[in-house]
Amino acid sequence: MTQGPATPLPPPKERRRLREAASLTRAQVAERTGVTPETVRAWESGRTTPRGRKRETYANLLSGLAEERRQQTEVTAPQEVADVRTVTVTQEAVGAREPAAAETVVTVAREAGEPVPEGPTGGGGSLAAEPESPPAKPLTPAQAFDALYAFCAPALVRQAYLLTGRRELARESVERxxxxxxxRWPEVAVDRDPAGWVRATAYEYALSPWHRFRPRYRHPEPPPADASDRALLDVLLKLPPPYRRTLLLYDGVGLDLPETAAETEASTPAAAGRLLHAREVVATRVPELADPAALHRRLAELASTERLRAAKPPTVRTGGERRARFWTRAAIAFTVALIGTTALTVRTAPTHYEPPIAPGAEIEGVPPRVAQGALSQAEAELREKLRDAMTNGPERLLPLSR
Incomplete structure (x- = not known):
């Protein structure tokens, strides 16, 4: 009896990639194949290879995951292309802030759940939805900034709320x-992903640990009214900040794993580990959110229930300019005070060396001081004589002539 050929399996790295792309944990794969999670870990690392019936089951599972991934890519590829909007910023758009800047293209990705406006706030330009459309009128720096703000600010406020659980802090983070x-508009305007630049800055400010020392943020804000929303927000806030940020970027915003790892400044395996751990914690506390699709939908619903409004673009721009002027004047005042203090120190400093006074030294060999005793007979007579002689006043002394 001849044994048939073994069922082919993808390489170990490809096995793990397929599992992570399908948002499955090792425990879920182990349950489907009838093994332990440690065995699945060994299969994905290449230490062991499945055999027999388990090999066939594992191979069928991986082939199904690969087919689902291929179909999902074919369906979502046209949508991703359609969701991209291009804003052309010429040298006039950068203006006096960057005179040497050449014509650049700023690609702004549509945030989840946000409508795309027909034109930037303030007029003077239009957003081209298709590459074949005629070139738009050059935008000024303020108009380009307003267009970026109109795309990103509303969704960023809701994302910051999921990170912090505080409404005022979410708005403040986005405005800052x-x-x-x-x-830094000349730098942001030529960045490959301006929306990602602003998102990373807002996340860093929202997750800063220094907010806990501010009096206005020492007490928690009122939770959402719905019980399921409160449960989800509570489990999110109990996650460590890096895990919470990774979960929001991957399952909330929709970034892929390498982009999530790059934005969180972590390696791809570390980001994958954080994501899986965060999903397991959420699934343990809220079992109905074990499915990543359901988790993505609930995150969007939780963010949309809060009526969070971002400030107007002109208000943000003027606030930023006012803050920049304040810190510039503070730096100038500090520099002037430092120069004045240095000049006063130089003026009043001694011009020559003055040696310090040496401390006194103890002299040895001096007889001890004794108390005065009783007078002798001769001393007593002399004292009486002196007293009597001084009664009529001192005698005049005259020199003797010779």
Missing amino acids: AFQLAWQ
Whole structure:
């Protein structure tokens, strides 16, 4: 009896990639194949190879995951192309802030759940939805900034709320991020992903640990009214900040794993580990969100229930300029005070060396001081004589002539 050929399996790295692309944990794969999670880990690392019936089951599972991935790519590829909007910023758009900047293209990705406006706030330009459309009128720096703000700010406020659970802090984080973007607009305008630049800045400010020392943020804000929303927000806020940020970027915003790892400044395996751990915690606390699709939908619903409004673009720009002027004047005042202090120190400093006074030294060999005793007979007579002689006043002394 001849044994048939073994069922082919993809390489170990490809096995793990297929599992992560399907948003499955090792425990879920182990349950489907009838093994333990440690065995699945060994299969994905290449230490062991499945055999017999388990090999066939594992191979069928991987082939099904690969087919689902291929179909999902074919369906979502046209949508991703359609969701991209291109804003052309010429040298006039950068203006006096970057005179040497050449014509650049700023690609702004549509945030989840946000409508795309027909033109930027303030007029003067239009957003081209198709590459074949005629070239738009050059935008000024303010108009280009307003267009970026109109695309990203509303969704970023809701994302920051999921990160912090605080409404005011979410709005403040987005405003600070855009104020910094306006101060560095020549750099942001030529960036490959301006929306990602602003998102990363807003996330960093929202997750800063220094907010806990501010009096206004010492007490928690009122939770959402719905019980399921409260449960989801509670489990999100109990996750460590890096895990919470990774989960929001991957399952909330929709970034892929390499982009999520790059934005969180972690390696791809580390980002994958954080994502899986966060999903397991959420699935343990809220079992109905074990499916990544259901988790993505609930995150969007939770963010949309709060009526979070971002400030107007002109308000953000003027606020950023006011803050920049304040810190510039503070730096100038500090420099002037430092120069004045240095000049006063130089003026009053001694011009020559003055040696210090040496401390006194103890002299040895001096007899001890004794108390005065009783007078002798001769001393007593002399004292009486002196007293009597001094009664009528001192005698005049005259020199003797010779």
